[in-house]
Amino acid sequence: MKTGVALLGCGTVGAAVAQMLLNEKEHLLRRTGQSLELRRVLVRDIHKRRDGIPKSLLTAAPADIWRDESIHVVVELIGGLEPAQSLIFEALAAGKRVVTANKHLLATHGTKIFQAAARAGSCVGFEASCGGAIPIVMALTRGLIANDIDRLIGIVNGTCNYILTQMNAGNQTYVQALAGAQAAGFAEADPAMDVSGMDSAHKLAVLAALAFGIDVPAEKIDVTGIDSLQDTDLRYGRELGYACKLLAIAEKFQNGISLRVHPAFLPVRHLLANVNGSFNAIDVYGHASGQTIYYGRGAGGRPTAGAVIADIVDAATGTAELLFRHSPLLTRRRKATLLPTRKILCRQYLRMNALDRPGVMHRITGVLGRNGISLAAVAQHESRAGDYVPLVVMTHAARDGAVDRAVAQIDRLACVRGRTARIRVMDPGA
Amino acid sequence: MKTGVALLGCGTVGAAVAQMLLNEKEHLLRRTGQSLELRRVLVRDIHKRRDGIPKSLLTAAPADIWRDESIHVVVELIGGLEPAQSLIFEALAAGKRVVTANKHLLATHGTKIFQAAARAGSCVGFEASCGGAIPIVMALTRGLIANDIDRLIGIVNGTCNYILTQMNAGNQTYVQALAGAQAAGFAEADPAMDVSGMDSAHKLAVLAALAFGIDVPAEKIDVTGIDSLQDTDLRYGRELGYACKLLAIAEKFQNGISLRVHPAFLPVRHLLANVNGSFNAIDVYGHASGQTIYYGRGAGGRPTAGAVIADIVDAATGTAELLFRHSPLLTRRRKATLLPTRKILCRQYLRMNALDRPGVMHRITGVLGRNGISLAAVAQHESRAGDYVPLVVMTHAARDGAVDRAVAQIDRLACVRGRTARIRVMDPGA
Numbered sequence: 001m002k003t004g005v006a007l008l009g010c011g012t013v014g015a016a017v018a019q020m021l022l023n024e025k026e027h028l029l030r031r032t033g034q035s036l037e038l039r040r041v042l043v044r045d046i047h048k049r050r051d052g053i054p055k056s057l058l059t060a061a062p063a064d065i066w067r068d069e070s071i072h073v074v075v076e077l078i079g080g081l082e083p084a085q086s087l088i089f090e091a092l093a094a095g096k097r098v099v100t101a102n103k104h105l106l107a108t109h110g111t112k113i114f115q116a117a118a119r120a121g122s123c124v125g126f127e128a129s130c131g132g133a134i135p136i137v138m139a140l141t142r143g144l145i146a147n148d149i150d151r152l153i154g155i156v157n158g159t160c161n162y163i164l165t166q167m168n169a170g171n172q173t174y175v176q177a178l179a180g181a182q183a184a185g186f187a188e189a190d191p192a193m194d195v196s197g198m199d200s201a202h203k204l205a206v207l208a209a210l211a212f213g214i215d216v217p218a219e220k221i222d223v224t225g226i227d228s229l230q231d232t233d234l235r236y237g238r239e240l241g242y243a244c245k246l247l248a249i250a251e252k253f254q255n256g257i258s259l260r261v262h263p264a265f266l267p268v269r270h271l272l273a274n275v276n277g278s279f280n281a282i283d284v285y286g287h288a289s290g291q292t293i294y295y296g297r298g299a300g301g302r303p304t305a306g307a308v309i310a311d312i313v314d315a316a317t318g319t320a321e322l323l324f325r326h327s328p329l330l331t332r333r334r335k336a337t338l339l340p341t342r343k344i345l346c347r348q349y350l351r352m353n354a355l356d357r358p359g360v361m362h363r364i365t366g367v368l369g370r371n372g373i374s375l376a377a378v379a380q381h382e383s384r385a386g387d388y389v390p391l392v393v394m395t396h397a398a399r400d401g402a403v404d405r406a407v408a409q410i411d412r413l414a415c416v417r418g419r420t421a422r423i424r425v426m427d428p429g430a
Numbered sequence: 431m432k433t434g435v436a437l438l439g440c441g442t443v444g445a446a447v448a449q450m451l452l453n454e455k456e457h458l459l460r461r462t463g464q465s466l467e468l469r470r471v472l473v474r475d476i477h478k479r480r481d482g483i484p485k486s487l488l489t490a491a492p493a494d495i496w497r498d499e500s501i502h503v504v505v506e507l508i509g510g511l512e513p514a515q516s517l518i519f520e521a522l523a524a525g526k527r528v529v530t531a532n533k534h535l536l537a538t539h540g541t542k543i544f545q546a547a548a549r550a551g552s553c554v555g556f557e558a559s560c561g562g563a564i565p566i567v568m569a570l571t572r573g574l575i576a577n578d579i580d581r582l583i584g585i586v587n588g589t590c591n592y593i594l595t596q597m598n599a600g601n602q603t604y605v606q607a608l609a610g611a612q613a614a615g616f617a618e619a620d621p622a623m624d625v626s627g628m629d630s631a632h633k634l635a636v637l638a639a640l641a642f643g644i645d646v647p648a649e650k651i652d653v654t655g656i657d658s659l660q661d662t663d664l665r666y667g668r669e670l671g672y673a674c675k676l677l678a679i680a681e682k683f684q685n686g687i688s689l690r691v692h693p694a695f696l697p698v699r700h701l702l703a704n705v706n707g708s709f710n711a712i713d714v715y716g717h718a719s720g721q722t723i724y725y726g727r728g729a730g731g732r733p734t735a736g737a738v739i740a741d742i743v744d745a746a747t748g749t750a751e752l753l754f755r756h757s758p759l760l761t762r763r764r765k766a767t768l769l770p771t772r773k774i775l776c777r778q779y780l781r782m783n784a785l786d787r788p789g790v791m792h793r794i795t796g797v798l799g800r801n802g803i804s805l806a807a808v809a810q811h812e813s814r815a816g817d818y819v820p821l822v823v824m825t826h827a828a829r830d831g832a833v834d835r836a837v838a839q840i841d842r843l844a845c846v847r848g849r850t851a852r853i854r855v856m857d858p859g860a
Contacts, residue, residue: 031577142749145461146462148461295721307719
């Protein structure tokens with residue numbers, strides 16, 4: 001039996017999915033045992049030329065898809081909240097199985113959508129929503145299912161990782177690295193969703209919900225982007241043996257779960273520190289498995305299309321439906337107690353511009369000490385110009401809120417100019 | 431409904447599975463939605479004490495399991511060819527679903543067993559047969575299913591990787607590192623299966639069959655172990671920027687598929703070069719996905735038990751049965767044309783003990799040149815003692831068979847003492 005497929009949207013990923021379905025049919029049948037047939041592509045403008053996609057497949061009317069009984073699987077690749085959400089509900093109501101790559105929508109309304117799918121006896125495949133080609137959704141919902149997940153750390157935004165890879169290598173400011181990423185096609189003209197950390201937060205919401213079986217309020221994820229990072233700090237960090245990465249972190253503690261996105265220093269020996277360019281990787285600690293890591297391309301037309309087609313196959317065989325019938329991680333999620341980031345313990349890198357005078361180091365370390373922060377290393381660098389010198393401090397594990405307070409106090413000292421730069425350190429086994 | 435489980439065998443992995451099923455029942459129900467009930471454990475000696483497993487569950491009679499209708503899933507953890515194979519066929523004949531961690535059996539009779547399972551309307555879960563906690567079977571059979579796999583490179587034996595990690599770090603001979611691995615519990619008293627490369631070859635047979643959908647004749651895999659490696663060469667390799675790993679390689683070429691296990695130098699920047707200790711990792715290149723890597727613990731009771739239980743859950747929900755009904759990779763495998771290793775092109779590291787006399791370098795490079803092998807780098811190291819000096823050559827990409835011939839000719843030269851040491855180089859993007 002043939003499985004009829006319709007695409008909603010025909011951007012980079014949509015076009016790649018269409019081309020694979022149209023041009024690699026024999027290959028896909030040989031690998032999957034499924035005969036997949038692209039039957040419709042929903043677009044806004046059916047007159048716009050789309051390479052390799054026959055005009056007869058294009059439609060601007062969703063109803064053409066809903067009422068076509070030869071279409072079994074609907075793939076939403078529009079992105080954003082609306083009209084994507086309404087179209088998914090309409091597809092489910094029309095008896096279709098759904099596949100989506102929409103992390104923003106799933107981060108915001110995932111549980112509701114999954115429950116609607118389960119009630120309809122249907123399913124929503126969403127492998128492509130996080131980590132592109134990396135089968136991380138499958139790892140969390142199936143491969144690691146016997147595990148209590150203790151911690152998940154992801155590099156889940158290729159744009160940010162590309163920029164930080166350039167900055168870590170030295171000699172590029174954030175602005176230069178961003179421009180380079182845009183020129184190389186790794187960053188959009190408006191990179192705000194990426195560099196602000198919001199895209200990573202959406203993916204973290206999707207992944208943490210699976211890791212812990214919880215309903216994650218995405219808006220409560222603590223997010224810091226990479227847009228205020230200074231190349232100076234990445235250079236000092238490198239000298240100390242660290243690489244800076246934008247990490248999406250979900251961690252289980254006795255008194256709650258911490259969900260946060262922020263730049264962090266990783267020891268250069270950590271495998272995640274060696275994930276470079278636009279690649280993504282997700283590090284997952286299970287109580288039985290121990291550490292596992294999943295690495296691959298986090299974006300791009302064909303890598304993501306491969307994940308979308310894997311989901312179409314699971315929808316076609318009924319595998320996805322079984323998952324939605326059985327898995328509590330999707331439809332019977334618990335409420336989570338979130339732990340504010342200020343309660344997290346971690347080492348921190350701090351850099352102040354301090355007046356080059358006797359007693360200044362003493363005053364700064366005094367503030368840190370009064371806030372219960374002890375120092376692992378201090379280095380005063382030579383001044384490039386003027387009376388102010390960069391003072392770099394690496395703390396021992398300290399309560400994040402205590403560092404907030406100390407930094408605020410330091411920034412009010414007369415002997416310090418500008419704001420203290422601060423980057424958390426993620427220790428491998430911690 | 432409860433799913434009844436029986437274990438065949440109660441070694442390290444069996445005991446860990448039993449303990450998770452017995453002690454973490456609530457946790458497993460909450461994560462998987464399945465109520466799993468350990469009902470029988472087949473052992474040779476029912477009088478031997480087994481921590482935490484009630485004596486009432488032990489039996490020495492397989493028939494107790496076959497005729498118990500409350501047992502749905504049978505987990506084979508005996509290992510080896512017999513009686514494991516017969517028991518699996520008996521279990522399938524008795525209408526049970528099967529899970530196994532037995533790479534040796536699957537490498538040898540996998541296709542036959544999978545076809546029997548499909549004919550019986552049943553399934554065989556085998557995630558734990560390769561890569562322990564790493565969900566690599568799932569990645570190949572589902573996550574990457576839309577991909578034509580071009581290449582798979584695995585570090586799939588934790589014992590060898592532990593030994594090589596010690597040797598790469600310097601200062602340990604093979605014999606010392608092996609003794610250390612045995613003391614640390616990472617190598618068995620008889621390490622032959624591991625250090626000879628045979629265990630890696632079994633896993634490669636299982637993985638390559640999935641990657642390419644082919645019936646792999648395991649005995650045709652070209653295997654070189656780590657037992658003749660010399661620490662000198664790992665030290666010289668490190669100076670050149672390489673780490674030595676035992677790699678299981680499956681590569682598709684236009685004229686056939688190459689399957690081989692051998693020690694190889696990897697550039698230290700390659701992620702696989704940074705997989706250390708007893709960890710495993712598998713690097714898979716798909717035509718759509720590009721490079722993906724899967725990393726985790728390749729052995730050990732609890733990591734492997736987690737994979738076994740994931741398979742039990744897939745057997746319980748019917749997911750595994752669907753896979754066996756649909757996937758050509760398991761039951762409709764094609765015959766493969768294997769490419770002899772002598773036809774492979776790769777760079778090679780060679781070390782000779784050459785007489786420290788004028789003209790010797792000329793004679794050796796002459797042999798290489800006449801075999802069409804061109805040199806990328808040559809270094810003559812200072813002699814430690816006597817008239818012979820180590821001469822290290824790094825070749826450009828050369829036909830493996832040509833290097834075979836050249837090495838044989840060099841070893842017959844009067845100006846060379848002993849046998850030429852040789853390690854292939856695996857280039858990242860090659």
